[in-house]
Amino acid sequence: MIPLRPNISAMAGYVPGYQPPDISSWIKINTNENPYPPSPEVVKAILAELGPDGANLRTYPSASSWHLREAAGLVFGFDPSWIIMANGSDEVLNNLIRAFASEGEEVGYVHPSYSYYATLAEIQGARVRTFGLTDDFRIAGFPERYEGKVFFLTTPNAPLGPAFPLAYIEELAGRCAGMLVLDETYAEFAESSALELVKKYDNVVVTRTLSKSYSLAGMRLGLAIARPEVIAALDKIRDHYNLDRLAQAACVAALRDQSYLAECCQKIRETREWFSSELRAIGYDVIPSQGNYVFASPPDRNGKRIYDGLYERKILVRHFSDPLLSHGLRISIGTREDMEKTLAAIKEIG
Ligand SMILES: Cc1ncc(COP(=O)(O)O)c(C=O)c1O
Known part of the structure; x- marks a missing residue:
């Protein structure tokens, strides 16, 4: 037997958000990364x-x-x-x-x-x-x-x-x-x-x-x-x-x-507000967000169904199986174009 400390044997370990090997073929809005390049x-x-x-x-x-x-x-x-x-x-x-x-x-x-x-x-x-x-x-x-x-x-x-x-x-x-x-x-x-x-x-x-x-x-x-x-x-x-x-x-x-930072953050905040109001207009519950992501739940409160529909369309968002969160999705804010495509896909999934 390997003499591990008991707490290490007992723990499950953290599972980070999925990083697909073919990142560029996805709209990847699952780990709150920034859609713009660095300065x-x-x-x-x-x-x-x-x-x-x-x-x-x-x-x-x-x-x-x-x-x-x-x-x-x-x-x-x-x-x-x-x-x-x-x-x-x-x-x-x-x-x-x-x-x-x-x-x-x-x-x-x-x-x-x-x-x-x-x-x-x-x-x-x-x-x-x-x-x-x-x-x-x-x-x-x-x-x-x-x-x-x-x-x-x-x-x-x-x-x-x-x-x-x-x-x-x-x-x-x-x-x-x-x-x-x-x-x-x-x-x-x-x-x-x-x-x-x-x-x-x-x-x-x-x-x-x-x-x-x-x-x-x-x-x-x-x-x-x-x-x-x-x-x-x-x-x-x-x-x-x-x-x-x-x-x-x-x-x-x-x-x-700092001016590049300010410009990038401003674009993301504007896209966040636009995307939130578009989702609300189709009946989603969107918690007002101060981050570069929104937590949004569809009217039927079945977050996994929307996650799967988006996944099929090569759009990667975050769904948590935790009962407190499984009704919704955490969607990172990408470029305006990413979010327009995501919104269109969400409407298509219905
Ligand atoms: C709340 C929170 N804290 C810390 C981190 C870790 O950030 P870093 O990339 O600086 O290790 C994250 C990353 O997603 C986060 O969401």
Whole structure:
């Protein structure tokens, strides 16, 4: 018998959204990727970083990713000592659990949101507690004083779409005895962010990613913003060369091109609003979304039927078998043309 730790034997492991091998033959709107390419500055920076015949790849990248922290600091209005860069925000979510929750201690999050938090907690041997949502989009039964070591709040919520109001998040920061991690993966598509709370509350961490709004899911770039003591702890835990040279070059170039980011996000927000109202016009229930996706349910509340119909037409959306979500679909916002085709296919399926 292989002497695995019992929690690893018992866990199922996370199943990410499907990446078909023939991506270009699909309208792929299942994993909240950006339909637009990254800033043209990104490609230039990657090519320059390679050096003649790729010579720069011989040497290790910067271990601290310091230029990235500086570039991110300018974008977010923080000193670089408040920022850590990560190989996707998934890496920093993992390291937050490793830093704050020992075996048997509690990690909490809202269900439905990002179930990878549970996988990461299981690996650590931490206990997982989930909380539901009320009809007015608050956390059901959240204690006056929450004693868990880490609480993850996905805002805007994925897969549903709404963001939690700043005043409510601030109230939660005061109620958490442990760390409150605000997973702002989709913040650039939203009307507001809770970033300012990091300066006000020493237990608040905000995570961001370049996967969605910056069109860089393939480079694996994320970050966390928190007090320097928290960042120093996370720096002890991470792999010392957690970001490769090309990812570092891409990251700085993308962060410096804020006008390209703003343009892309604006197009996606406009398409999101257009697509939502078209779906509502044919009887779909669409939750108002602040992300680059919508959660929409057909009138017969049979999400799987629509998923299958779209799949047959080479349109890939996300259907969750979870009973709380199986009536609907999470549909990422592609280009206007992608969404026009998706709408036509949905009408055809009926
Ligand atoms: C809520 C949420 N958090 C984190 C992530 C992970 O993002 P990254 O690509 O930065 O690892 C995702 C990806 O879909 C997500 O939806």
